[in-house]
Amino acid sequence: MEQDGVARRIIAAIKEQIHSGAYRPGDRLPSTRAFAAEWGASRTTVTAAYNQLDAEGYLIIRHGTRAVVAPGLERKSGEAPVATISPRNLSAFAQRLLTLPPTALAQPARIADFRYGDLSGADFPVLAWRRASNKAILRRPARLRYGDPQGSSVLRNALQAYLWRARGISCAPDQIVIVNGSQQGLDLCARLLLDPGDPFVIENPGYLLARHAFVAVGGIALPVSVDTDGLRTDQLPPARLAYVTPSHQFPLGGVLSATRRRSLLAWATGVGAYVVEDDYDGEYRHDISPIPPLQALDADSVIYVGTLSKTLSPTLRLGYLVVPAGLRRAFSEAKRLTDRHAPMLEQDVLADLLASGAYERHVRSIRRKSAERRGILLQALTDHLGHRVTIAGAETGLHVVAWMNGIAAAREPTLIAAARAAGIGLYPVSPLYDPGGPRPKTAGFILGYAGLDADALRRGVAVLATILTEHR
Amino acid sequence: MEQDGVARRIIAAIKEQIHSGAYRPGDRLPSTRAFAAEWGASRTTVTAAYNQLDAEGYLIIRHGTRAVVAPGLERKSGEAPVATISPRNLSAFAQRLLTLPPTALAQPARIADFRYGDLSGADFPVLAWRRASNKAILRRPARLRYGDPQGSSVLRNALQAYLWRARGISCAPDQIVIVNGSQQGLDLCARLLLDPGDPFVIENPGYLLARHAFVAVGGIALPVSVDTDGLRTDQLPPARLAYVTPSHQFPLGGVLSATRRRSLLAWATGVGAYVVEDDYDGEYRHDISPIPPLQALDADSVIYVGTLSKTLSPTLRLGYLVVPAGLRRAFSEAKRLTDRHAPMLEQDVLADLLASGAYERHVRSIRRKSAERRGILLQALTDHLGHRVTIAGAETGLHVVAWMNGIAAAREPTLIAAARAAGIGLYPVSPLYDPGGPRPKTAGFILGYAGLDADALRRGVAVLATILTEHR
Numbered sequence: 033m034e035q036d037g038v039a040r041r042i043i044a045a046i047k048e049q050i051h052s053g054a055y056r057p058g059d060r061l062p063s064t065r066a067f068a069a070e071w072g073a074s075r076t077t078v079t080a081a082y083n084q085l086d087a088e089g090y091l092i093i094r095h096g097t098r099a100v101v102a103p104g105l106e107r108k109s110g111e112a113p114v115a116t117i118s119p120r121n122l123s124a125f126a127q128r129l130l131t132l133p134p135t136a137l138a139q140p141a142r143i144a145d146f147r148y149g150d151l152s153g154a155d156f157p158v159l160a161w162r163r164a165s166n167k168a169i170l171r172r173p174a175r176l177r178y179g180d181p182q183g184s185s186v187l188r189n190a191l192q193a194y195l196w197r198a199r200g201i202s203c204a205p206d207q208i209v210i211v212n213g214s215q216q217g218l219d220l221c222a223r224l225l226l227d228p229g230d231p232f233v234i235e236n237p238g239y240l241l242a243r244h245a246f247v248a249v250g251g252i253a254l255p256v257s258v259d260t261d262g263l264r265t266d267q268l269p270p271a272r273l274a275y276v277t278p279s280h281q282f283p284l285g286g287v288l289s290a291t292r293r294r295s296l297l298a299w300a301t302g303v304g305a306y307v308v309e310d311d312y313d314g315e316y317r318h319d320i321s322p323i324p325p326l327q328a329l330d331a332d333s334v335i336y337v338g339t340l341s342k343t344l345s346p347t348l349r350l351g352y353l354v355v356p357a358g359l360r361r362a363f364s365e366a367k368r369l370t371d372r373h374a375p376m377l378e379q380d381v382l383a384d385l386l387a388s389g390a391y392e393r394h395v396r397s398i399r400r401k402s403a404e405r406r407g408i409l410l411q412a413l414t415d416h417l418g419h420r421v422t423i424a425g426a427e428t429g430l431h432v433v434a435w436m437n438g439i440a441a442a443r444e445p446t447l448i449a450a451a452r453a454a455g456i457g458l459y460p461v462s463p464l465y466d467p468g469g470p471r472p473k474t475a476g477f478i479l480g481y482a483g484l485d486a487d488a489l490r491r492g493v494a495v496l497a498t499i500l501t502e503h504r
Numbered sequence: 505m506e507q508d509g510v511a512r513r514i515i516a517a518i519k520e521q522i523h524s525g526a527y528r529p530g531d532r533l534p535s536t537r538a539f540a541a542e543w544g545a546s547r548t549t550v551t552a553a554y555n556q557l558d559a560e561g562y563l564i565i566r567h568g569t570r571a572v573v574a575p576g577l578e579r580k581s582g583e584a585p586v587a588t589i590s591p592r593n594l595s596a597f598a599q600r601l602l603t604l605p606p607t608a609l610a611q612p613a614r615i616a617d618f619r620y621g622d623l624s625g626a627d628f629p630v631l632a633w634r635r636a637s638n639k640a641i642l643r644r645p646a647r648l649r650y651g652d653p654q655g656s657s658v659l660r661n662a663l664q665a666y667l668w669r670a671r672g673i674s675c676a677p678d679q680i681v682i683v684n685g686s687q688q689g690l691d692l693c694a695r696l697l698l699d700p701g702d703p704f705v706i707e708n709p710g711y712l713l714a715r716h717a718f719v720a721v722g723g724i725a726l727p728v729s730v731d732t733d734g735l736r737t738d739q740l741p742p743a744r745l746a747y748v749t750p751s752h753q754f755p756l757g758g759v760l761s762a763t764r765r766r767s768l769l770a771w772a773t774g775v776g777a778y779v780v781e782d783d784y785d786g787e788y789r790h791d792i793s794p795i796p797p798l799q800a801l802d803a804d805s806v807i808y809v810g811t812l813s814k815t816l817s818p819t820l821r822l823g824y825l826v827v828p829a830g831l832r833r834a835f836s837e838a839k840r841l842t843d844r845h846a847p848m849l850e851q852d853v854l855a856d857l858l859a860s861g862a863y864e865r866h867v868r869s870i871r872r873k874s875a876e877r878r879g880i881l882l883q884a885l886t887d888h889l890g891h892r893v894t895i896a897g898a899e900t901g902l903h904v905v906a907w908m909n910g911i912a913a914a915r916e917p918t919l920i921a922a923a924r925a926a927g928i929g930l931y932p933v934s935p936l937y938d939p940g941g942p943r944p945k946t947a948g949f950i951l952g953y954a955g956l957d958a959d960a961l962r963r964g965v966a967v968l969a970t971i972l973t974e975h976r
Contacts, residue, residue, distance in 0.1 A: 041672075041796065048674045062669070120776045121744065123721075126696040126834045129841065140647050151648040162641050169634050175612050175955050176623040176817040197534065200513070202520045212684060216843035224598040245841055249595075272593065304592045324513070345648040347848035362598045369601065369717055371688035375847060376819035483647050 038073045042081040050090060050101055057103040061091065124228065129248050138457070140483075144492025145457030148283075148431045148480030149346055155398050155482075156345055160390040161381060168380035181368035182360075183210025183352070184379045190386035191352060198392075199314060200324045201336065203354045209363050210374045214312060214339040214351040218245045218275075220370070221308050221335055221353075224362050225273050226251040233274035233305075235263055237464035239282045242275050242310065255466035260424075262288030265295040270303045277310045278326055283433055283464055283478050285425010293326055300333040306356075310337045313429040315395050316402055332356045340382065342430060342482070343395050350378055402430055405481045405489060412493035420500065430482040433461055436475040436500060443503060444475045450499045456492055510545045514553040522562060522573055529575040533563065596700065601720050610929070612955075616964025617929030620755070620903045620952030621818055627870050627954075628817055632862040633853060640852035653840035654832075655682025655824070656851045662858035663824060670864075671786060672796045673808065675826045681835050682846045686784060686811040686823040690717045690747075692842070693780050693807055693825075696834050697745050698723040705746035705777075707735055709936035711754045714747050714782065727938035732896075734760030737767040742775045749782045750798055755905055755936055755950050757897010765798055772805040778828075782809045785901040787867050788874055804828045812854065814902060814954070815867050822850055874902055877953045877961060884965035892972065902954040905933055908947040908972060915975060916947045922971045928964055 049055045061067070064078040082099050085091040091099045122130075140147070182188065188205035195201040211217045218241070226232060228250025234243050236255035243253060256267050262281045268274070274296065278288035288296070300307050309326045327336035336354040344350070355363050367373065385391040406426065413421055413434065422435040439447070444460045451458040461476035481489060521527045533539070536550040554571050557563040563571045594602075612619070654660065660677035667673040683689045690713070698704060700722025706715050708727035715725055728739050734753045740746070748768065750760035760768070772779050781798045799808035808826040816822070827835050839845065857863040878898065885893055885906065894907040911919070916932045923930040933948035953961060 041800075045668070045672060045674055045800075049668060120778060121697075122834060123696055123699045123702075125699075126838070129696075129837045130834060132837070132841075134837065135840070140649070145647070147649070149650060153644045153646045153648050156644055156648065158641055158644065162638055165637060165641070166634055169630055169637070172625045172628055172630065172817075174625045175617070176625050176628065176819055177612070177619070177955070178621060178818050196517065196521055200517060202517050212843040212847070215841070219842050224595055224601075225593075227595045227597075230595075241841065248841055306592060328513075328517075345644075345848075346650050346844075347648055349843060349845070349847040358592075362594060362602060365601045365604070365606065366598070368607070369604075369687070369713065369720055370691050370842075371684040371821060372818075373821070375684070375821040375850060376817075378847060378849075483649070 039077050039081040039084070042067075042073065042078060043084055046081070046085055047090060055101050057101050059101045061099040061101070063098055124250065125248060128250065132244050132248065133463075141452060141457035142455030143495060144455070144484055144488040146477070146479045146481070146492065147457050147459055147483070148478050149341070150480060150483035151342070151345060152483050152485065154485075155401060157385075157390065157394045160385060160394065161344075164381040164384035164388075164390070165377070167384060168377055171380070179373045179376055181364050181373045182206075182208065183374055184376065184383060187379045187383035187386070190383045194386050194391070195338070195354065198395075199311070200328050201354060202328065203331065204357070207331075207354050207357060207360060209353040209355060209367055210379060211351045211353060211367070212371070212374055213341060213346070213349040214310065214337045215241060215245070216349075216370075217335075217337045217351055217353045218242050218308065218310070220363060220366050221273070221306075221337075222246045222249045222251065224359070224366055225306055230273075231269070231271040233268060233271045233276075234466075235276060235281060236466045236469065237283060237461060238275070239277065239310065239312075240464055242308075246273070246275065253466065255469060258284055258286055260284075260286045261292055262286040263292065263296065265292045265299065268296070268299045271305050273306050273308060274300065275308045275310065276326070277312060279311055279314050279323065280316075280425065280427075280429040282310075282312065283425070283431065283461055285427065285429065285431075285433060287323060287427065288326075290323065293323075293329060297326065297330045297333055300330070305333075306359075307334045308337060309334050312337075312339055313342050314338070315343050316399060316430055317428045318403055318406060318426070327354055332358065335359070343391075343398060344382075348378060350374070350382060402482060405484065405486070406432075408486050408489045409479065409481045409493065412490050416493050416497035417500070431478050431480040434477050434479050435472075436477070439475040439500065439504065441472055441475050444477075447475060447499060447503055450503065451496065454495050454499060456495050456499070458496070511549050511553045511556070514539075514545065514550060515556055518553070518557055519562060527573045529573050531573045533571040533573070535570055596722065597720060600722065604716050604720065605935075613924060613929030614927030615967060616927070616956055616960040618949070618951045618953070618964065619929050619931055619955070620950050621813070622952060622955035623814070623817060624955050624957065626957075627873060629857075629862065629866045632857060632866065633816075636853040636856040636860075636862070637849065639856060640849055643852070651845045651848055653836050653845045654678075654680065655846055656848065656855060659851045659855035659858070662855045666858050666863070667810070667826065670867075671783070672800050673826060674800065675803065676829070679803075679826050679829060679832060681825040681827060681839055682851060683823045683825060683839070684843070684846055685813060685818070685821040686782065686809045687713060687717070688821075688842075689807075689809045689823055689825045690714050690780065690782070692835060692838050693745070693778075693809075694718045694721045694723065696831070696838055697778055702745075703741070703743040705740060705743045705748075706938075707748060707753060708938045708941065709755060709933060710747070711749065711782065711784075712936055714780075718745070718747065725938065727941060730756055730758055732756075732758045733764055734758040735764060735768065737764045737771065740768070740771045743777050745778050745780060746772065747780045747782065748798070749784060751783055751786050751795065752788075752897065752899075752901040754782075754784065755897070755903065755933055757899065757901065757903075757905060759795060759899065760798075762795065765795075765801060769798065769802045769805055772802070777805075778831075779806045780809060781806050784809075784811055785814050786810070787815055788871060788902055789900045790875055790878060790898070799826055804830065807831070815863075815870060816854075820850060822846070822854060874954060877956065877958070878904075880958050880961045881951065881953045881965065884962050888965050888969035889972070903950050903952040906949050906951050907944075908949070911947040911972065911976065913944055913947050916949075919947060919971060919975055922975065923968065926967050926971060928967050928971075930968070 068075045068078045086093045093099045188208040192205045222245045232246045232251045327334040339351040424433040426432045448458045465471045540547045540550045558565045565571045660680040664677045694717045704718045704723045799806040811823040896905040898904045920930045937943045
């Protein structure tokens with residue numbers, strides 16, 4: 033009877049695999065011996081199950097060969113692959129999460145995709161990475177064991193030195209937490225610093241995934257507008273936390289002035305808030321001198337968020353936090369409970385690149401390339417669009433914002449669809465504004481240029497100009 | 505005046521770097537040109553700052569060479585490196601987190617460290633990993649961009665096939681979520697399925713970091729005892745979620761019987777709970793036939809948690825979930841907001857190893873090695889300790905529990921300290937019991953053997969026997 037039960041389960045499982053498309057017609061099944069070993073069943077049982085499936089027309093068994101899936105059993109398209117049931121009770125976090133607007137993962141547009149955040153694969157330092165990676169794999173320790181939740185001490189020492197050289201940040205390696213990309217850094221800030229109902233300040237317009245991270249834990253967004261000097265610190269309401277992008281306001285590109293930096297930090301001390309400083313593209317400056325990060329002005333109020341997504345690759349998922357000494361233990365314990373620590377191999381590779389100077393050579397090289405791309409993009413915009421477009425935020429970073437003078441914001445969806453049809457990926461500014469407040473009247477797009485070569489940039493702008501002319 | 509401000513900031517920053525030990529006596533500073541470029545300051549300002557530091561005795565400047573840090577400026581040991589301030593308001597999550605017992609990260613013991621979870625570095629498939637890794641690095645796409653939060657579809661397809669072959673799990677690739685190790689999977693379950701005050705069932709004794717993940721989000725632990733058949737399902741109270749290790753109860757090693765599997769799932773349907781099935785060492789069976797996972801019996805109630813930490817390395821941080829179809833969107837959105845997605849390179853490498861068969865060859869090889877280690881450990885325990893020890897949970901997995909007959913649990917700390925002094929790492933069972941309930945009267949230790957070779961296992965048990973004799 034137990035035997036029959038196992039056979040029935042084998043039969044059901046194989047049928048399901050065929051129906052789900054995991055096994056396709058003509059695919060060979062494992063030998064009865066291998067199958068029996070994996071399932072802990074006897075070969076007799078497996079043979080019986082196979083024979084039953086042969087009799088039912090699912091399998092074809094010829095003497096001396098392995099069973100194959102019979103033809104004509106493909107899943108019909110349109111048939112639901114799995115039954116969906118409504119989930120049992122979800123947490124308040126999950127319910128908030130499911131009301132946030134989902135992000136589509138479209139394929140890159142054919143001619144030029146201006147999606148911000150993409151980098152060019154050709155810019156990745158393949159040889160240096162591979163060399164360091166092979167070294168790190170061979171250097172594996174005698175014992176493979178969980179590491180420090182804040183990350184490898186070798187990497188944190190190297191980062192400490194780098195942050196001081198490159199950004200004037202002075203911190204102890206103990207204040208650094210290696211995270212899986214800056215998004216995890218933001219999520220940790222959200223979880224550790226906000227309770228449901230707590231107000232947080234966010235730039236308006238601002239970075240959507242930061243806003244979502246804080247809203248998902250129950251934070252109440254207090255949007256504060258920005259201008260060419262960054263966040264309007266004269267409008268700061270009391271809050272538990274402020275999220276800012278002072279070196280290059282995302283998306284509009286303002287650089288937070290020295291005066292405003294001081295008043296933001298005075299506000300934080302006054303209301304007892306922490307400031308989350310997202311230095312997402314701090315390595316890229318074109319026309320301006322670097323301004324010291326907020327962290328360098330007040331290491332007790334500021335959580336500094338850094339990323340490798342803009343210099344190496346967004347697919348690596350490597351970032352870091354510099355946290356006030358008083359928050360170190362909370363971040364360390366949270367990181368441990370969240371996922372133990374960041375993957376060690378990538379940490380070893382990055383530490384090697386930082387120590388050998390290869391990382392900074394790469395940054396200089398990619399900074400030069402970005403400056404070239406930016407020059408080409410700005411020139412093309414001038415050539416093809418002239419006064420029909422107003423550019424903001426070009427001084428630093430890897431994107432500009434282009435306002436389409438004389439074109440109403442309501443036309444954005446039409447323009448985006450027309451652009452997509454012509455092979456151009458366009459991304460509007462408007463969704464980055466607070467959903468409850470006023471939005472710009474003029475159509476505006478974020479043009480990310482880090483993933484595009486000269487030809488794509490020029491062709492992209494040329495096509496964009498044609499579309500604008502058609503839709504004027 | 506602005507100039508002076510910059511010089512002052514440079515002076516203060518260099519001093520801090522010297523005091524913190526980042527710059528050590530004899531270290532060369534960057535050239536004034538390089539320094540000026542990074543700080544966006546003039547060379548005159550940097551030269552003035554360097555000269556001031558020379559005058560104050562921090563630097564030594566000789567004409568024509570780069571400035572070096574003066575000797576005698578090392579940080580005195582015992583001096584606090586950073587001032588600690590008490591944190592501003594932390595969230596309830598952070599406060600719960602900080603009351604959890606911290607985990608120490610001790611160095612491995614000299615002769616034999618029985619810490620569970622460690623693997624031997626010699627077992628890692630270096631060549632296969634390096635080959636697949638080099639292929640993946642070279643195959644980088646034209647555009648580097650954020651991927652699917654659930655993970656690469658190539659990897660999920662490969663895992664679907666593997667899970668069916670190896671564990672009899674039948675699921676759609678869409679139900680799989682690649683996570684940064686199983687700990688992230690548990691944390692996602694905690695956040696999505698529990699609100700503060702919600703009760704959850706946990707095995708007693710049980711896995712501490714699972715319990716902590718659920719407690720940190722505010723869950724109320726309802727400990728349910730275990731015996732040789734795993735969780736006592738006759739004692740299940742109503743709850744929102746149950747965390748179980750049915751294929752090898754951690755730490756005591758019971759295998760959840762078929763009858764109890766059915767009653768656990770009936771309970772889940774009855775009270776509207778989800779079951780989190782942690783199959784942490786499912787690849788390792790020694791004396792018993794595999795039992796189908798709970799997931800295979802009820803795909804709508806069970807969240808299956810798998811890991812690569814026990815077959816490849818805990819330092820990789822790779823794991824996966826199989827979630828009910830109805831929960832897919834919540835997990836996908838949560839993963840995106842948490843850290844976008846798992847690192848792509850590791851995913852590509854793992855997909856390659858799964859597709860080429862290298863992963864399963866490796867699992868067979870390491871399973872054989874584990875069986876050998878287990879045999880050596882059990883033999884050594886019999887030889888050296890005989891009836892003085894009772895072994896539990898040796899049928900599967902990578903650890904056994906050894907109860908020290910006739911030695912009171914209160915003596916555990918003494919034994920652990922004596923063992924550590926003799927070069928042996930010992931880890932007690934008692935902290936894994938519910939802190940509010942009764943604990944075992946006999947001293948018991950978890951002996952993990954995956955990180956130890958034959959010699960270390962034999963010597964470790966021999967030393968342990970000596971210590972037990974001395975402390976009897």
